Amino acid sequence: MEVLKLNDTAKLLHLSSEETKDILDKHIIPNIKKASKSRDTYHVPKLLIDYALKILSLNKAKEFKKLHIDDTTLNTYKNKNGVKTISFSNLKGGVGKTSIAANFAYNMALLNKRVLLVDMDSQANSSRYFANQYFTGRSIKSLFDKMTRKEQMDADTVKEFIIPIEFCNAKLDLLPSELSLGRIVEFSRSVFTMPHKKLNDILKLIKDDYDFIVIDTPPSTGLSLHMSLFASDYVSIVTDAEDFSVNGLSELNMEIKEIVDETDHIVSVDSIFINKVKKSNIHGVYIEAIANLALSEGIENVFTVKDSTRFKESQNLHIPLVEYKKELEKKLVIADSILSYAVEKAMEA
Ligand SMILES: Nc1ncnc2c1ncn2[C@@H]1O[C@H](COP(=O)(O)OP(=O)(O)O)[C@@H](O)[C@H]1O
Ligand SMILES: [Mg+2]
Incomplete structure (x- = not known):
């Protein structure tokens, strides 16, 4: 996917950069805005600019209304190589898996x-990320229930x-979770010979409807x-910069390698988010240790995210970071690395 910055977008639209910014800030054309110290950077999928120009004559660009994209254009916008599934994982809780996966x-x-x-x-935290709702009896747990009862399952x-x-x-x-999910998943061991394949069996039925499936995993x-890793193409490891986390990383890496060895399913660690980073010497030491580990494993995408109360605030309000940023009307640097990773993955696809 080709992604353009502000100036090229403005050129294509025959508008000034101020006018283009206005269009992009109103999300008339879908885009991602990334804050930086000197100025904001916009990432705009070129295909959507072409589409905007196709349906609206050039001189009408200033009167842009929100783009309603037709099915044919959406089809060209699909991932070229099909759906990609990515798990956000760590064996430890409270490191930011849910926050980063949902964002x-x-x-x-x-x-x-x-x-x-x-x-x-x-714990169903990502199920509640966008709205404070519970999904008892309406979650993926019911699908596992049906499977263990050998009920017919289709898309x-x-x-x-x-x-x-x-x-x-x-x-x-969203395919939500609920408290009793863990229990039914464990129960499925006694029913199936290869229980680790069962999430993949569910997702296989609907995967053609998506470009990306994002899995938030338990700690x-x-x-x-195991089910999540087996269903994934990539893993993004989310960690904090603590002693225990560095050890935990190697353990998770071993789990991932086990999946590859035992099942022949290729799942690779694609990125590491070092989260909740504080300005302290000891954090610096652990960041270096994690970065070295990433290097030795050939993991190129290593991001750091600062410790910030904005995470909790936005989560309590059920607002994703990029939208909360707009509400605060200031730059929110903590949102940037998640944005960069999303843009990179979207471009690859
Ligand atoms: N960079 C950060 N700075 C401060 N708090 C954070 C950060 N990332 C996540 N949090 C907070 O830490 C808590 C745990 O995060 P969560 O995403 O639920 O972790 P996990 O899914 O790994 O258990 C949440 O309250 C969340 O708002
Ligand atoms: Mg979580």
Whole structure:
């Protein structure tokens, strides 16, 4: 996917950069805005600019209304190589898996990618990220229930449990979780010979509807994590910069290698988010250790995210970081690395 910056977008639209900024800030054309110290950078999928120009004559550009993209254009906008599934994981809780997974999913949706966010943690935090709702009896747990009872499962059955989310400028789908998910997942061990394949079996039925499936995983080894890894093409490791986390990283890496060895399914670590970073010497030491580990494993995408109360604030308000940033009307640097990663993945796809 070709992504253009502000100046090239302005040129194509035959507008000044101020006018173009206005159009992009109103999200008339889907885009991602990235704050930097000197000036904001915009990332705009070129295909959507071409489309805007196709349906509106050039001199009408100033009167842009929100783009309603038709199916044919959406088809050309699909990932060339099919759906990509990515798990955000760590064996430790409270490091920011849910925050980063939900924001990554939202950013992808802002770029008009078709996104499904799957919550595989029975704490159901990502299910509640965009609205404070509970999904008892309406979650992925019911799908596992049906599977263990050997009920017929098809795409329509899965779709019954998918919740459409429309938030500000983006649309995405959610396959929510609930508290009893862990129990039914463990129970499935006694029913199936290859229980780790069961999430993949569910997602296979609906994967053609999406460009990206984002899985938020539980903070422990166990079948839910194995199922998530088996269903994934990539893993993004989310960690904090603490002693225990550095050890935990190697353990998670071993889990991932086990999946590859035991099942022949290729899943690779694609990125590491070092989260909740404070300005302290000891954090510096752990960041270096994690960066070295990444280097030795050939992981190129290493991001750091500062510790900031904005995370909790935005989560309590159920607002993704990029939208909260607008509300605060200031630059929110903590949102940047998640944005960069989303843009990079969207461009690759
Ligand atoms: N960079 C950060 N700075 C400060 N707080 C953060 C940061 N990232 C996440 N948090 C907060 O830490 C808590 C745990 O985050 P969460 O995403 O739920 O972690 P996990 O899914 O790994 O358990 C949440 O309250 C969240 O708002
Ligand atoms: Mg979580």
